[in-house]
Amino acid sequence: MSEKKTNNNLNSFKELGIFFAFIIILAVLMILSPKAFARPANLINILKQASINGILAAGMMYVIISGGIDLSVGSIVALSGVIAASFAHPGEYPLIVPILLAVLAGSVVGLINGIGVAYGNIPPFIVTLGTMTIVRGVALIAARGQPVFNVTKEFEKISGGFIFGTIPNLVVYFVVITLILAFVLTRTVFGRRVYAIGGNETAAKVSGINVEKIKLLVYTLCGFLAGIAGLLLASRIISGNPTSGQSYELDAIAAVIIGGVSMSGGSGKWYGTVIGALMIAVISNGLDILNVSSHFQLIIKGLIIIVAVLVDIKGKAKK
Amino acid sequence: MSKRLSIFVVVLMVLVFTMTACQPAAPAPAEKPAAEAPAAEAPAAEEPAAEAPEAKYGLFMSHMTNAFTIEMSDAVKAKAAELGVELTVYDGGQDPAKQVSQVETAVTQGISCIVIEPASVDGLVPAIENATKAGIPVVVVNQAISKPEAASSFVGVSNVEGGILEMKTAAEAIGGKGNVAFLLGPMGSDAQIGRTEGYYEVLKDYPDIKVVFEQTANWKTDEALTLVENWLQTGTQIDAIVANNDGMALGALKAVEDAQLLDKIKIYGLDATPDALAAVKDGKLAATVSQSTTAQGQTAMETCYKIVQGETVEKEILVDFTLITLDNVDQFIQ
Numbered sequence: 001m002s003e004k005k006t007n008n009n010l011n012s013f014k015e016l017g018i019f020f021a022f023i024i025i026l027a028v029l030m031i032l033s034p035k036a037f038a039r040p041a042n043l044i045n046i047l048k049q050a051s052i053n054g055i056l057a058a059g060m061m062y063v064i065i066s067g068g069i070d071l072s073v074g075s076i077v078a079l080s081g082v083i084a085a086s087f088a089h090p091g092e093y094p095l096i097v098p099i100l101l102a103v104l105a106g107s108v109v110g111l112i113n114g115i116g117v118a119y120g121n122i123p124p125f126i127v128t129l130g131t132m133t134i135v136r137g138v139a140l141i142a143a144r145g146q147p148v149f150n151v152t153k154e155f156e157k158i159s160g161g162f163i164f165g166t167i168p169n170l171v172v173y174f175v176v177i178t179l180i181l182a183f184v185l186t187r188t189v190f191g192r193r194v195y196a197i198g199g200n201e202t203a204a205k206v207s208g209i210n211v212e213k214i215k216l217l218v219y220t221l222c223g224f225l226a227g228i229a230g231l232l233l234a235s236r237i238i239s240g241n242p243t244s245g246q247s248y249e250l251d252a253i254a255a256v257i258i259g260g261v262s263m264s265g266g267s268g269k270w271y272g273t274v275i276g277a278l279m280i281a282v283i284s285n286g287l288d289i290l291n292v293s294s295h296f297q298l299i300i301k302g303l304i305i306i307v308a309v310l311v312d313i314k315g316k317a318k319k
Numbered sequence: 320m321s322k323r324l325s326i327f328v329v330v331l332m333v334l335v336f337t338m339t340a341c342q343p344a345a346p347a348p349a350e351k352p353a354a355e356a357p358a359a360e361a362p363a364a365e366e367p368a369a370e371a372p373e374a375k376y377g378l379f380m381s382h383m384t385n386a387f388t389i390e391m392s393d394a395v396k397a398k399a400a401e402l403g404v405e406l407t408v409y410d411g412g413q414d415p416a417k418q419v420s421q422v423e424t425a426v427t428q429g430i431s432c433i434v435i436e437p438a439s440v441d442g443l444v445p446a447i448e449n450a451t452k453a454g455i456p457v458v459v460v461n462q463a464i465s466k467p468e469a470a471s472s473f474v475g476v477s478n479v480e481g482g483i484l485e486m487k488t489a490a491e492a493i494g495g496k497g498n499v500a501f502l503l504g505p506m507g508s509d510a511q512i513g514r515t516e517g518y519y520e521v522l523k524d525y526p527d528i529k530v531v532f533e534q535t536a537n538w539k540t541d542e543a544l545t546l547v548e549n550w551l552q553t554g555t556q557i558d559a560i561v562a563n564n565d566g567m568a569l570g571a572l573k574a575v576e577d578a579q580l581l582d583k584i585k586i587y588g589l590d591a592t593p594d595a596l597a598a599v600k601d602g603k604l605a606a607t608v609s610q611s612t613t614a615q616g617q618t619a620m621e622t623c624y625k626i627v628q629g630e631t632v633e634k635e636i637l638v639d640f641t642l643i644t645l646d647n648v649d650q651f652i653q
Contacts (some may be wrong), residue, residue, distance in 0.1 A: 049545050238571070238573060289553050
């Protein structure tokens with residue numbers, strides 16, 4: 001944290017390193033599986049599979065840059081998915097109802113997280129660990145413990161549809177949300193303040209930033225995005241599953257870290273997170289296509305996360 | 320600052336874990352032998368007099384978070400109501416340690432008979448042995464424990480049989496030859512091992528069927544969806560996808576439907592959950608297999624009741640699987 005001044009240089013190097021790692025992994029998979037992996041249809045498929053985690057990771061990135069963590073997003077995905085599916089049965093409510101309720105549910109949980117962290121002064125890890133468990137329970141109660149199914153065709157189209165007949169809607173949402181969040185993070189006062197409170201909270205406070213308000217907004221934003229992710233997942237699996245989304249928070253955190261965002265807050269670039277999310281999807285897809293056993297997949301994924309961070313540290317050391 | 324914070328968090332977590340871990344383990348065994356003996360023996364001795372109005376039954380579920388466990392507990396509850404006995408339901412939250420302490424507590428508080436759907440094959444054995452030692456009959460339902468003799472009776476189905484029925488149906492449907500892919504439950508779980516063993520049992524009779532993919536999707540619909548999407552990207556011909564449970568079969572179904580291959584790839588599930596039954600009725604899911612959950616629950620409760628009434632029961636009571644296809648699905652919906 002003390003080497004804040006050099007952060008800019010460091011970050012460009014770090015993300016460059018991640019970018020190279022990503023290219024290398026892509027190249028290796030293309031060589032190993034030229035017929036299946038490298039096909040355009042599969043590349044679109046990877047983008048689609050990266051979308052939901054990518055949206056979660058974008059919210060998580062804000063939280064981590066602000067110096068916090070949010071463990072509740074996986075449970076929010078389940079809750080908002082259950083709520084969405086419950087209001088999406090044929091002939092009951094217009095499509096806007098499940099969409100709004102799902103997003104609202106996510107935002108409310110995010111708001112609660114934000115209040116706990118900003119005004120209750122409870123460590124984010126603990127607040128969100130608590131809401132993670134509570135929200136999972138609420139999702140299970142709301143769904144009576146079983147998947148909520150029988151949804152309308154229009155609801156299925158939210159994630160299942162295509163634009164221009166080839167690009168899945170999910171990819172469009174991913175791109176649009178990412179661009180908006182990137183703009184907010186880099187080009188607005190709010191974005192700069194998120195970095196500021198993550199870098200040095202005391203200094204931020206002294207310089208007149210309303211730290212509590214920024215934190216509240218950051219956690220609400222993360223919950224809001226998790227609500228969207230839950231809605232999209234429910235549409236994708238045409239059911240609201242109260243047990244879905246388990247360990248999604250870890251995938252989101254992994255994407256952010258692989259992307260070079262510092263766990264101690266205050267630094268990181270949005271495109272790093274995008275690459276992180278893509279990397280996770282590419283690895284899963286590539287290993288599935290190569291028919292690598294699930295057991296080995298776990299080891300390979302873990303190793304890649306560690307190596308990615310190692311690349312970071314090496315990069316720092318060189319500078 | 321943040322370092323101190325994280326140390327604090329870690330210390331707190333360790334404290335919480337040790338507390339939750341010790342609570343059932345440490346004080347319970349210490350107090351139990353004393354409390355257990357009178358509590359358990361007293362009702363046993365006075366049974367004829369006190370038993371009829373005061374018989375208390377306990378149902379210990381491994382968790383209550385899916386269609387299967389809900390149906391199971393509902394069946395046991397319904398049977399208990401039919402028999403006019405008092406039943407308390409405990410939710411183990413998928414945590415063997417929690418379930419152990421639930422059983423221990425119930426034993427010390429005096430209970431007439433235990434119906435348990437164990438959260439762990441091995442982990443519950445000592446608690447069940449303890450209960451039996453204290454004179455409380457234990458009926459294990461659905462998931463067999465690693466030491467069957469510890470319990471009074473086991474009511475359930477054999478996972479291998481379920482796998483055999485599912486795979487046989489699939490094999491016949493694709494004409495006894497072609498490529499199949501398996502979606503497996505969490506590796507090492509009892510159901511995953513048994514059902515998959517059933518698949519391979521059937522494949523011995525079908526040398527022309529080749530397994531082209533075999534991967535776990537951890538019972539999850541979204542994981543199965545992603546996995547099958549990736550399989551389909553390889554262009555490998557698949558004639559049937561056989562899943563260890565319905566949740567994964569439905570994920571596979573979505574992937575296959577999205578790829579517009581539903582006319583080429585048949586999909587099979589197991590469990591007969593409501594959403595899978597709906598998919599069978601729509602003609603999308605080729606078949607599912609019911610492990611006759613309601614029958615298992617009812618039989619287990621009945622067995623418990625019989626033991627308390629002093630009847631002798633079989634050590635192992637197996638309930639038959641039922642194959643559900645478009646032809647007979649209507650009788651299973653609701």
